[in-house]
């Protein structure tokens with residue numbers, strides 16, 4: 001089985017500099033060899049260069065910031081991911097901000113239309129262009145994938161291919177009021193930090209899989225935002241929220257998903273090496289690489 005590392009140096013879905021340097025830090029930390037050491041055949045075509053659209057040519061559409069830049073990049077990512085998936089490779093997409101998931105999950109669903117999505121994040125990323133307060137599109141990818149973002153001509157290419165009963169969240173703790181309404185209205189299953197405290201991570205992962213993959217026969221796309229982890233574990237990220245997953249809880253999710261044998265795509269998003277001191281950056285990058293290894297089969301025994 002082979003892995004395709006897809007480096008996406010992209011920050012257009014949010015305002016902080018540095019998250020576009022996430023991929024290079026992960027690759028330079030040795031991720032390629034680490035995955036080869038796990039027995040994977042690894043291909044890495046270099047970090048994708050996305051031609052920047054200048055700000056003056058990309059004015060906001062409604063509240064959405066950098067809409068054309070985000071749309072173009074995500075469209076390009078969707079075809080890169082679907083090409084790899086079509087060749088039977090497992091795309092490991094390194095972000096870059098989480099707006100990229102419009103492309104990664106869009107690409108996966110083209111090849112695996114019955115895939116389910118496990119979204120590990122402090123945030124639901126399900127604002128619509130109407131409900132967003134920040135205008136940052138990294139807070140909106142899920143609404144586009146579900147087809148509830150309204151008809152934005154710029155994003156007409158995003159197929160509403162994700163069904164609400166094929167999406168489940170783990171790690172939520174900073175969800176906007178409108179997002180809570182959207183989750184309820186669409187009956188989307190979400191395991192916040194409260195449920196994790198109550199049941200323990202083992203039970204939560206089982207319940208999450210029961211919700212979207214009851215017969216354990218559907219391909220799984222894992223979209224992991226490092227801000228799901230507690231900021232003491234992954235400090236160098238754009239929207240940190242206290243009270244997050246421990247190092248082990250994060251790894252357990254990845255290990256358990258590997259054990260299903262159903263993983264077909266992985267996103268490791270929002271590592272921003274520009275936000276903290278060298279030691280905190282190193283720690284965040286190292287945790288990111290470790291999570292990827294866990295999802296790809298690195299076991300403790």
Ligand SMILES: N[C@@]1(C(=O)O)CN(C[C@@H]2CCCCN2)C[C@@H]1CCC[B-](O)(O)O
Nearest residue numbers: 098123125127134136138139176225239
């Ligand atoms: N919902 C948000 C949005 O901007 O839409 C608002 N939130 C920040 C905000 C700060 C003040 C207290 C309430 N939260 C970030 C989130 C997007 C996270 C994107 B991700 O990819 O990092 O998950």
Ligand SMILES: [Mn+2]
Nearest residue numbers: 098121125225
């Ligand atoms: Mn996110």
Ligand SMILES: [Mn+2]
Nearest residue numbers: 122123225227
């Ligand atoms: Mn987040």
Ligand SMILES: [Mn+2]
Nearest residue numbers: 138238239270
């Ligand atoms: Mn973020």
